[in-house]
Amino acid sequence: MRSLLSVFLIAVPVTLILCLVGLSQGMLADSARRARGIGADIIVRPPKTSMLTLSGAPISEKLVEAIQQKAHVALAIGMISFPVTSVTFVSGIDLARFNQMSGGFKYLEGGPFQGPDDIIVDEYYAQQHRLHARDQVTDILNHRWHVSGIAEGGKLARLAVPMGTLQDLTGNTGKVSQIFVKVDRPANIPEVLAELKTLLPDHNIYTMEEFTSLLTVENVGGLNTFIHVMVGIGVVIGFAVVLLSMYMAVLQRTREIGILKALGASRWFILKIILAEAVVMGLGGTIVGIALSFAARALILALYPASLTQAITPEWWPIAGAISLAGVLLGALYPGLSAAAQDPIEALAYE
Amino acid sequence: MSDPLIEIRGLRKVYRVGKVEVPALRGVDLDVPPGEFLAIVGPSGSGKSTLFHIIGGLTPSTSGSVRIGGQDISSLTDAGRTELRKNKVGFVFQKFNLLPNLTAADNIAIARHIAGRRQAVEPEFEEVLKLLGVSRRLNHKPAALSGGEQQRVAIARAIVNHPAILLADEPTGNLDSENSAAVLDVMRDLNRRLGQTILMITHNPEAAAFAHRTVCMRDGRMVG
Numbered sequence: 001m002r003s004l005l006s007v008f009l010i011a012v013p014v015t016l017i018l019c020l021v022g023l024s025q026g027m028l029a030d031s032a033r034r035a036r037g038i039g040a041d042i043i044v045r046p047p048k049t050s051m052l053t054l055s056g057a058p059i060s061e062k063l064v065e066a067i068q069q070k071a072h073v074a075l076a077i078g079m080i081s082f083p084v085t086s087v088t089f090v091s092g093i094d095l096a097r098f099n100q101m102s103g104g105f106k107y108l109e110g111g112p113f114q115g116p117d118d119i120i121v122d123e124y125y126a127q128q129h130r131l132h133a134r135d136q137v138t139d140i141l142n143h144r145w146h147v148s149g150i151a152e153g154g155k156l157a158r159l160a161v162p163m164g165t166l167q168d169l170t171g172n173t174g175k176v177s178q179i180f181v182k183v184d185r186p187a188n189i190p191e192v193l194a195e196l197k198t199l200l201p202d203h204n205i206y207t208m209e210e211f212t213s214l215l216t217v218e219n220v221g222g223l224n225t226f227i228h229v230m231v232g233i234g235v236v237i238g239f240a241v242v243l244l245s246m247y248m249a250v251l252q253r254t255r256e257i258g259i260l261k262a263l264g265a266s267r268w269f270i271l272k273i274i275l276a277e278a279v280v281m282g283l284g285g286t287i288v289g290i291a292l293s294f295a296a297r298a299l300i301l302a303l304y305p306a307s308l309t310q311a312i313t314p315e316w317w318p319i320a321g322a323i324s325l326a327g328v329l330l331g332a333l334y335p336g337l338s339a340a341a342q343d344p345i346e347a348l349a350y351e
Numbered sequence: 352m353s354d355p356l357i358e359i360r361g362l363r364k365v366y367r368v369g370k371v372e373v374p375a376l377r378g379v380d381l382d383v384p385p386g387e388f389l390a391i392v393g394p395s396g397s398g399k400s401t402l403f404h405i406i407g408g409l410t411p412s413t414s415g416s417v418r419i420g421g422q423d424i425s426s427l428t429d430a431g432r433t434e435l436r437k438n439k440v441g442f443v444f445q446k447f448n449l450l451p452n453l454t455a456a457d458n459i460a461i462a463r464h465i466a467g468r469r470q471a472v473e474p475e476f477e478e479v480l481k482l483l484g485v486s487r488r489l490n491h492k493p494a495a496l497s498g499g500e501q502q503r504v505a506i507a508r509a510i511v512n513h514p515a516i517l518l519a520d521e522p523t524g525n526l527d528s529e530n531s532a533a534v535l536d537v538m539r540d541l542n543r544r545l546g547q548t549i550l551m552i553t554h555n556p557e558a559a560a561f562a563h564r565t566v567c568m569r570d571g572r573m574v575g
Contacts, residue, residue, distance in 0.1 A: 255448070256450055256451075259449075259450060260450075260465065261409075261436070262407070262436060262442045262444075262448070263436065263437070263461070263462050263465050263508075264433055264434070264435075264436040264437025264438070264462075264465050264466060265433070265465050266430070267429075267433075269465065344410075345404055345410055348444070
């Protein structure tokens with residue numbers, strides 16, 4: 001029972017690490033997938049913006065028209081993005097131009113905007129909030145929206161509304177958060193990119209390929225440090241759990257250790273037994289932790305399909321296993337050494 | 352007469368309890384020839400168990416010498432005493448001291464494993480197990496065995512590595528008279544058939560009567 005509880009407790013930091021890394025990578029991959037879904041070749045973002053999110057709309061809409069006039073630019077569209085919750089954003093779009101660039105939404109229910117207060121929600125948001133086409137929604141920016149359509153996920157944010165409405169609601173009339181540019185032919189992308197960089201030297205301008213490749217843990221400020229801190233906490237928890245567990249085990253088995261010593265077991269033999277048990281618990285904890293990370297993902301998907309996107313990260317399983325083993329070996333060392341040093345007569349007399 | 356297997360001269364052991372020194376052995380002399388079944392009797396606190404622990408390499412002496420098969424064990428390090436326990440002595444305890452999570456067979460096997468003997472037990476040992484009356488109970492864990500069976504498994508474990516000396520500390524102390532007699536019979540048989548040297552601590556005069564010779568201890572000394 002003690003060992004099973006220890007395995008479960010060791011699994012907790014493993015799950016924590018895998019979920020955290022999975023969430024980081026999942027959210028970044030989801031952002032990349034959504035960005036690619038727009039169908040643009042170049043993205044123009046305001047200066048000093050995070051790779052993952054946008055706040056505010058500092059770019060003038062006139063710039064969209066200016067870019068549209070450039071040579072080889074097939075289409076330029078502005079988009080305003082605004083947070084609804086910490087993980088859900090609403091995008092304001094010119095639907096006709098957006099459809100022209102991306103090929104349009106694929107509707108599962110309903111269809112495109114019919115009026116300025118219409119909203120298109122993706123399937124995950126609709127599932128989580130039990131929404132259907134023609135429903136009314138009032139909890140988004142304190143505005144009464146009419147659900148015109150439920151669309152397949154993977155393009156833009158989970159929520160899309162007419163750009164003018166969102167601009168007015170957020171006090172950003174005539175402004176956009178970022179500009180997407182479609183180039184007439186792929187061969188002309190470098191030329192357009194260079195021209196835009198010359199025109200807007202302080203803006204962040206990337207090809208879409210470059211932008212999505214930058215959506216990594218290393219490029220999101222502080223995320224890598226946060227992961228390292230959580231990994232450190234994982235080691236400390238694994239260490240503490242095993243230290244307590246093995247210390248209890250050594251106390252419970254004092255008499256058995258005395259028996260083994262009476263049979264001629266060396267200090268190393270005793271230490272090996274304790275360390276071997278810790279390794280088995282560490283491996284068990286890793287396997288259970290991996291299983292729990294699947295369970296956590298399934299739970300998030302079932303309860304909050306429109307919230308965080310957690311990826312399964314098999315490349316982190318050996319890392320989490322090594323972290324767990326490092327923790328348990330450190331934790332088992334002191335109890336193991338104290339067991340190995342026990343006086344056999346005192347151990348045999350232990351009740 | 353052959354050279355003694357155990358030769359003890361002027362053996363002293365002082366335990367330190369805080370700042371107080373408690374003498375447990377105050378100069379013990381004893382010779383035990385090979386193949387002898389010796390009973391050591393005496394009241395509680397007379398030093399029997401301390402003598403047993405020193406001969407068995409569980410604790411070092413304070414002064415004096417203990418030679419087993421010509422080797423002076425009083426100067427052994429902790430590692431040296433571990434080797435002694437592994438190869439030269441086997442213990443049988445009053446409380447049986449079998450490992451509760453292992454079957455009887457595994458309790459015997461672990462003694463061989465610790466001694467570095469990886470191969471299966473010799474065919475002759477199967478005969479010993481029959482002699483001990485446990486050959487059909489080997490797949491049971493200690494909790495499923497009677498006290499007498501547990502003690503006979505403990506004896507099997509103690510002799511599986513062919514130790515020079517079998518040290519038995521009150522081996523019948525936790526048994527009823529029927530099982531006590533069975534265990535003592537087995538020990539006497541082992542002594543007779545295999546020439547196993549046995550030192551047995553006991554309070555029970557009937558148990559001591561199974562031995563070739565009885566020595567008595569009192570206040571850390573041999574008194575007869």
